[in-house]
Amino acid sequence: MGMKWNRRTFLGGLGATIGAAASGIRLFASSLPQSAKLSGFGGTGNVYEELGVTTVINGQGTMTMLGGSLIRPEVEAVMAQATKHFVSIPALEIAAGKKIAEMLKLPDGYTAFVSSGAAGAIQSGLAGILTRDDDSLIRQLPDLAGMKSEVIIQKSHRNPFDHQLRGTGIKLIEIETREDFKRALSPRTAMMHFSNFANATGQIKVDEWLKLSKENNIPAMIDAAADTPPVSHLWDYANMGYDLVTFSGGKAMRGPQCAGLLIGRKELIGYAALNNSPYEDTLGRGQKVGKEEIVGMVKALELYLNEDHDALTREWWKRLDTVSHEVTKVEGVSTAYFEPDIANHVPTMHIDWDPRRINLTPDEAHQSLRKGNPSIVLERTEIGLGMNSFMLQLGEDKIIADNLVKLFRAHSA
Numbered sequence: 001m002g003m004k005w006n007r008r009t010f011l012g013g014l015g016a017t018i019g020a021a022a023s024g025i026r027l028f029a030s031s032l033p034q035s036a037k038l039s040g041f042g043g044t045g046n047v048y049e050e051l052g053v054t055t056v057i058n059g060q061g062t063m064t065m066l067g068g069s070l071i072r073p074e075v076e077a078v079m080a081q082a083t084k085h086f087v088s089i090p091a092l093e094i095a096a097g098k099k100i101a102e103m104l105k106l107p108d109g110y111t112a113f114v115s116s117g118a119a120g121a122i123q124s125g126l127a128g129i130l131t132r133d134d135d136s137l138i139r140q141l142p143d144l145a146g147m148k149s150e151v152i153i154q155k156s157h158r159n160p161f162d163h164q165l166r167g168t169g170i171k172l173i174e175i176e177t178r179e180d181f182k183r184a185l186s187p188r189t190a191m192m193h194f195s196n197f198a199n200a201t202g203q204i205k206v207d208e209w210l211k212l213s214k215e216n217n218i219p220a221m222i223d224a225a226a227d228t229p230p231v232s233h234l235w236d237y238a239n240m241g242y243d244l245v246t247f248s249g250g251k252a253m254r255g256p257q258c259a260g261l262l263i264g265r266k267e268l269i270g271y272a273a274l275n276n277s278p279y280e281d282t283l284g285r286g287q288k289v290g291k292e293e294i295v296g297m298v299k300a301l302e303l304y305l306n307e308d309h310d311a312l313t314r315e316w317w318k319r320l321d322t323v324s325h326e327v328t329k330v331e332g333v334s335t336a337y338f339e340p341d342i343a344n345h346v347p348t349m350h351i352d353w354d355p356r357r358i359n360l361t362p363d364e365a366h367q368s369l370r371k372g373n374p375s376i377v378l379e380r381t382e383i384g385l386g387m388n389s390f391m392l393q394l395g396e397d398k399i400i401a402d403n404l405v406k407l408f409r410a411h412s413a
């Protein structure tokens, strides 16, 4: 039960625990059965079809609503290894964090925690700042009596994921100008939050936000959930000096869908862990991360770091070219390429058409593709469709092209 794992043991108890477990693992492994051929559910090789749920071709990107991303076979393999043994979850989290810190060459004093996702990382990170390693405060959340109770955020940085901040009980104090910021500061201020994707829209940019946090001795968190690529973002914000940095594991990194990274100062990571599963009577007990996700995240990160990112980007452009080449053969259809500066910084394409030549609204086009066979999900824009190609599987660019051409021709004047 519960809270015996304090900060000292969390940060220092690793060696002994791992050592003790190692010999047992080898004995146990040899007696495990090989996985048998499936009968019953899963027997056809397509569980989704058996359940009557349509799978989709995903031209929209890493959407949690569509299952995020697809893990690589190597990630699947280490997750299968993880299923075969019991292990201390806190010890595994510490060891995985240490390995991730080494892989990312994080600055001294930084480590990582595999969370249930960026959203879980945001909540646990803040909870840790509020409670530190005080058992009774940890149990008390989201009742903030005796704790700081406010987080400062720029108005344009508000987004649905700040629900995870509010879930701790804190109040968000919205600011716009530097003067607002000064006025917002108070003894109640627990943290300053920065949404990385909103850097361009706020008056105070990512470097100045950090400077203000240092000057006022308030910890700063940056949410960079969808902000790889580029891969360097995985260490950039820790190197800048941000105290806590959050990433999704199940987006471009193609880690397990219910995994993410909380990167930050060791002390704060330790406090965050104390507010999370497996510890009971914690705010984060519902954000359980299994041993499978923890090792899967480590492997996904290793693969992602070793990836030829330039080749990958070229492949993503090539897929868009395939679609563009075909659809622009239809009279009245045009395409335009762009790449968002930050967040989903991947090749992206708009597909637009002349409504005088093709009698189809963006909504109708979107619905028709979604209901088609195969079902295709693209983005609906104001005047047409949008797509990216980084979650497509082999040959799906061609399928999208063919189905778009068919759709446009069917509605051509």
Ligand SMILES: *Cc1c(COP(=O)(O)O)cnc(C)c1O
Pocket (backbone or CB within 6 Å): 064, 116, 117, 118, 119, 120, 161, 197, 223, 224, 225, 226, 247, 248, 249, 250, 259, 260
């Ligand atoms: C996706 C996303 C999150 C949530 O990430 P999960 O890994 O799905 O929990 C949080 N913040 C931003 C900006 C995101 O794009």
